[in-house]
Amino acid sequence: MNARLADQAERNARAPGVAEGLQPYIEAVDGISRLNLLVDGMHCGGCVNRIETALAKEIGVVEARANLTTRRLSLAWRDDENDAGHLMAAAERLGFHVVPFDPEKLLGGDKEAEKELLRSLAVAGFAAANVMLLSVAVWAGHFQDMGPATRGLMHWVSTLIALPAIAYAGIPFFRSALNALRGGGLNMDVPISLAVILSAGMSLFETYRGGEHAYFDSAVTLLFFLLIGRYLDRRARGRARSAVENLTALAARAVTVIEENGATRSVSIDAIKPGTVVLVAPGDRIPVDGEVVEGATDLDTSLITGESAPESVSAGDRVFAGMVNLTGSLRVAVKAVGEGTLLAEIARLMEAAESRKSRRVSLADRIVRIYAPAVHLAALLTFVAWMLFTDISWQVALTYAIAVLIVTCPCALALAVPVVQVVASGSLMRKGVLLKSGLALEQLAEVDTFVFDKTGTLTLGRPELVVDGSWNKDDLRQAAILASASRHPLARALAAMSPGSRTASGVEEVPGSGLRLDTSIGERRLGSRAWCVVEDEDASIDPELWFARAGHDPVRFRFRDQLRDDTAETLQSLQKRGYAVELLSGDRPDAVAYVAKALGIEVWQAAQTPTDKTAYLEGLREAGRKTCMVGDGLNDAPALAAASVSMSPATAADVSQITADIIFQGDRLSGVALAADTARRAHRLVRQNFALAFGYNLLTVPLAMAGLVTPLIAAIAMSASSIAVVLNALRLGWRR
Numbered sequence: 001m002n003a004r005l006a007d008q009a010e011r012n013a014r015a016p017g018v019a020e021g022l023q024p025y026i027e028a029v030d031g032i033s034r035l036n037l038l039v040d041g042m043h044c045g046g047c048v049n050r051i052e053t054a055l056a057k058e059i060g061v062v063e064a065r066a067n068l069t070t071r072r073l074s075l076a077w078r079d080d081e082n083d084a085g086h087l088m089a090a091a092e093r094l095g096f097h098v099v100p101f102d103p104e105k106l107l108g109g110d111k112e113a114e115k116e117l118l119r120s121l122a123v124a125g126f127a128a129a130n131v132m133l134l135s136v137a138v139w140a141g142h143f144q145d146m147g148p149a150t151r152g153l154m155h156w157v158s159t160l161i162a163l164p165a166i167a168y169a170g171i172p173f174f175r176s177a178l179n180a181l182r183g184g185g186l187n188m189d190v191p192i193s194l195a196v197i198l199s200a201g202m203s204l205f206e207t208y209r210g211g212e213h214a215y216f217d218s219a220v221t222l223l224f225f226l227l228i229g230r231y232l233d234r235r236a237r238g239r240a241r242s243a244v245e246n247l248t249a250l251a252a253r254a255v256t257v258i259e260e261n262g263a264t265r266s267v268s269i270d271a272i273k274p275g276t277v278v279l280v281a282p283g284d285r286i287p288v289d290g291e292v293v294e295g296a297t298d299l300d301t302s303l304i305t306g307e308s309a310p311e312s313v314s315a316g317d318r319v320f321a322g323m324v325n326l327t328g329s330l331r332v333a334v335k336a337v338g339e340g341t342l343l344a345e346i347a348r349l350m351e352a353a354e355s356r357k358s359r360r361v362s363l364a365d366r367i368v369r370i371y372a373p374a375v376h377l378a379a380l381l382t383f384v385a386w387m388l389f390t391d392i393s394w395q396v397a398l399t400y401a402i403a404v405l406i407v408t409c410p411c412a413l414a415l416a417v418p419v420v421q422v423v424a425s426g427s428l429m430r431k432g433v434l435l436k437s438g439l440a441l442e443q444l445a446e447v448d449t450f451v452f453d454k455t456g457t458l459t460l461g462r463p464e465l466v467v468d469g470s471w472n473k474d475d476l477r478q479a480a481i482l483a484s485a486s487r488h489p490l491a492r493a494l495a496a497m498s499p500g501s502r503t504a505s506g507v508e509e510v511p512g513s514g515l516r517l518d519t520s521i522g523e524r525r526l527g528s529r530a531w532c533v534v535e536d537e538d539a540s541i542d543p544e545l546w547f548a549r550a551g552h553d554p555v556r557f558r559f560r561d562q563l564r565d566d567t568a569e570t571l572q573s574l575q576k577r578g579y580a581v582e583l584l585s586g587d588r589p590d591a592v593a594y595v596a597k598a599l600g601i602e603v604w605q606a607a608q609t610p611t612d613k614t615a616y617l618e619g620l621r622e623a624g625r626k627t628c629m630v631g632d633g634l635n636d637a638p639a640l641a642a643a644s645v646s647m648s649p650a651t652a653a654d655v656s657q658i659t660a661d662i663i664f665q666g667d668r669l670s671g672v673a674l675a676a677d678t679a680r681r682a683h684r685l686v687r688q689n690f691a692l693a694f695g696y697n698l699l700t701v702p703l704a705m706a707g708l709v710t711p712l713i714a715a716i717a718m719s720a721s722s723i724a725v726v727l728n729a730l731r732l733g734w735r736r
Contacts (some may be wrong), residue, residue: 025100026084032062035084036101037073039066039091041179047096054094058087072101095179117231120169124224127165128217134158135217148210155207155214162216166200169223172230191375195402196223202402205395215402255287256280258331272337280330283487286323289336292316296512297328298488310489312512312528326487328511379404382705396707404704419729420689424682427732432665433675440661443645444676445683446626450574451617451643453631454585454595458567460667461632461651463493463543463559471547475555477501479547482515482526490545490559491515491526514545522550541590563595570669571599574676580625584613586635613639630672631660647672678732685732689725696724 027034042048048066051073055064060081065074075087091098134154141151170193177193196219203214256279257267264279269287272278277293280286286299296314301323310326313319319332321341383401386392425435435441452458471479480498483491485507495501508516514527525532525548532546534554548554571581583604585592592606605616617639620627629636629643632652640646640659648660664671703709 028079031079032076033079033084034063034074034076035087037075037088037091037098038101039071039073040097040099041176042066042071042096050094051091051096055087055090058082058090061087073098093182095182114231117172117227120172121224121227121231123165124169124220124227127161127169127220128224131158131162131217131220134161138214151212152207152210155203158214158216159204159207162220163200163204166196166216166219166223169220169227170196173223173226192222192226194379195219198398198402202399269337272334274334274336276334278332278334280325280332282325282327282329284325286319286321286325286330286332287337288332288334289318289320289341290332290334291318292330293333294331295329297330298326298512300324300326300489314512327509375404378701378705385705386707400704400707403709404701419726420682420685420732423729423732424678428675428678431671431674433671434663434665435675436661436663440645441679441682442686443626444628444662444679447579447628447644447676447679449580449582449620449625449627450672450676451582451584451620451627451629451639452571453629453633453636454583454587454592455561456632456651457630457649458583458595458599458669459561459563461561463490464562465493465497466542466558466560468558471555471557475547476557478524478549479526479545479555479557482507482517482524482547483545485509486515490543490557493559494545494557524549541588541594563598564667564669566668566670568599570673571601573673575600577673577676579676584608584616584629584639586613586633610635610638614642617642628676647675681732685729689728692724692728 025035039051042051051066052064055061055073055075058064058077060078061075062078063074063076066072067074073091075084077083077087088098134157138146138151138154140146173189173193173196176189180190199215199219203216203219206212206214255267255269255272256264257272258264258277258279272288278288278290282297292313292315294315296312298310298312299319301311313330318335319330321337379401382404383397386397386400387394390397421435421441424441428435455461476494476498480495480501481504483495484501484503486492486509504517506517510516510527510531513531514525517524526545529544529546532548532554534546534548534556542558542560544559545557546554547557574581580603581601583592583596583599583601585595585604585606586608587606589606592604596602596604605612608616613636617627617629621642621644627643628645628647629639630647631640632649636648636652637659640648645662646660647662647664650663650665652660652663662675664675700709
């Protein structure tokens with residue numbers, strides 16, 4: 001053990017300063033240290049896999065989890081076997097720059113990276129447009145006896161435009177390629193960088209010696225198109241990153257504490273300890289996990305259950321941070337605060353699920369692992385073979401090698417996936433479905449199971465009064481006089497059915513029970529069954545309000561969260577396509593069973609907490625199932641992150657919309673089936689595009705290696721393959 005620690009110390013010494021100032025960021029408990037790092041240069045699922053695999057092999061490491069979205073690397077190790085400096089140095093050796101995690105640095109770094117990509121994109125676009133105009137003139141001159149002096153002048157003008165543009169706009173690719181090479185690996189940026197640099201260098205040489213051909217247009221145009229994709233990917237990740245940030249923003253920053261003498265004072269949430277009694281006024285969000293010691297109220301518990309129907313609580317009941325107090329004041333004894341609350345646990349579940357998602361490697365990235373080394377090997381073999389077995393000059397041999405690089409330049413390969421994704425996202429957007437990431441389309445094509453939340457997803461998420469004959473218009477009008485004085489969701493739904501009813505003065509709201517009004521002809525009550533003294537024990541699975549008044553029998557108003565108009569049709573459509581459909585809800589078992597039976601869903605789970613939902617999705621994943629979670633509530637956010645791909649309606653909570661990969665608009669569920677169909681068709685087109693790209697390479701690479709393809713012809717062939725890929729992708733938008 002001492003020898004290993006000595007070896008680590010020696011390696012740390014070779015990376016001076018890497019461990020300096022880390023102690024404030026390290027948490028050590030029972031011999032296990034934890035550190036969160038911010039990773040610069042992590043671009044894809046392959047990067048995540050490289051980091052996690054390499055660090056997991058280090059001595060004493062018990063956890064190495066990277067999150068592509070937040071670029072956070074969570075490390076845990078045994079103190080007596082390793083140290084932070086050595087692990088950071090190991091990450092640096094892979095070609096990634098790491099520093100202690102700081103959300104402000106992350107936000108600032110992302111903004112700067114976006115600005116850099118945008119500037120590079122502008123420079124590449126300007127250069128590509130101007131160099132292409134000059135190249136067209138040169139190409140036309142080959143058939144119209146253009147003189148060498150005129151051609152040379154145009155080549156020199158192209159040189160002055162292209163070289164500075166390539167040097168600046170290529171920095172994101174050159175940096176990424178260099179980091180990959182330093183870490184002993186390859187990525188798509190390596191062949192791109194080589195093709196761009198060698199093409200520019202050979203073009204400069206040809207221009208200097210008065211040659212007929214220069215290939216600056218190929219280099220700058222390739223950079224321009226690839227920068228578009230890189231910038232859009234960065235923007236999409238920035239939007240997704242704010243999911244956990246929005247969730248943690250729900251936590252309170254100040255709390256009203258009740259002291260022993262009965263006085264109240266406002267203190268920071270960080271100063272609260274278990275056992276403290278806090279005051280929660282009507283309309284406030286509960287700041288801690290605890291137990292009610294005094295008071296009664298109705299709570300909006302959608303954070304935990306996802307259900308719109310409020311829950312009545314009184315002394316002795318448990319409450320959780322994030323719930324909203326609707327009617328009465330509460331005194332709550334603190335059980336947990338900050339990182340110990342259920343709200344914080346939901347945030348941790350989300351981040352852990354997003355980290356697992358980050359490990360996914362796109363189809364294009366998987367192909368690059370084989371494609372990139374094959375391209376380099378083909379170009380190298382071309383140069384070596386012509387030099388060893390012929391008597392041509394090194395300049396000609398290098399020209400042939402560059403022609404191979406240009407022919408195999410992954411322009412068609414790079415376009416194979418993005419162009420399909422652009423066409424698919426445009427087609428879906430026109431039909432009210434927003435696709436937030438290209439990888440989501442790829443994952444959706446592989447899904448075999450759809451898991452739906454109930455309230456707000458299969459249903460509209462708002463209670464509506466049921467017209468069942470148990471009440472008449474006069475009952476409704478009289479009850480609405482009381483209901484209009486309350487913020488309770490059921491009371492508001494009842495009042496909305498009688499918009500012309502006046503609001504009476506003197507209405508008293510009794511938290512957890514209902515409303516009361518004294519009139520000249522007796523007391524009137526609107527509220528729970530017990531509050532209205534109803535002896536009928538016939539229970540209903542639907543939420544209800546009772547209205548009692550002197551001289552009349554009590555009247556029941558039932559409410560139901562109505563199914564979306566096309567819910568049954570959409571689920572049947574998915575089942576006919578071979579998908580398994582399941583229901584996962586936080587609502588009561590009887591209510592969930594009723595909806596499942598009505599929709600023909602055989603597999604359902606009720607009374608599910610956010611932790612339960614996430615565990616259920618993880619169980620399906622371990623069983624080999626590819627899942628799409630469709631949910632809308634804040635309590636669904638961890639499950640949305642845990643699924644292979646996720647969808648939310650546009651009416652969903654902000655955190656759920658941010659977490660979800662796909663958003664559908666309107667009151668209809670058909671967007672789910674539409675997205676699934678589009679994903680499958682897009683997947684077929686992507687495979688066809690890869691077949692076109694590789695078929696083109698199989699045809700042109702041998703010709704280029706044989707010296708039968710000049711760089712000019714190679715550039716034209718490369719452009720033709722790219723056009724073929726684009727035209728094939730456009731077929732996705734032709735179908736109506």
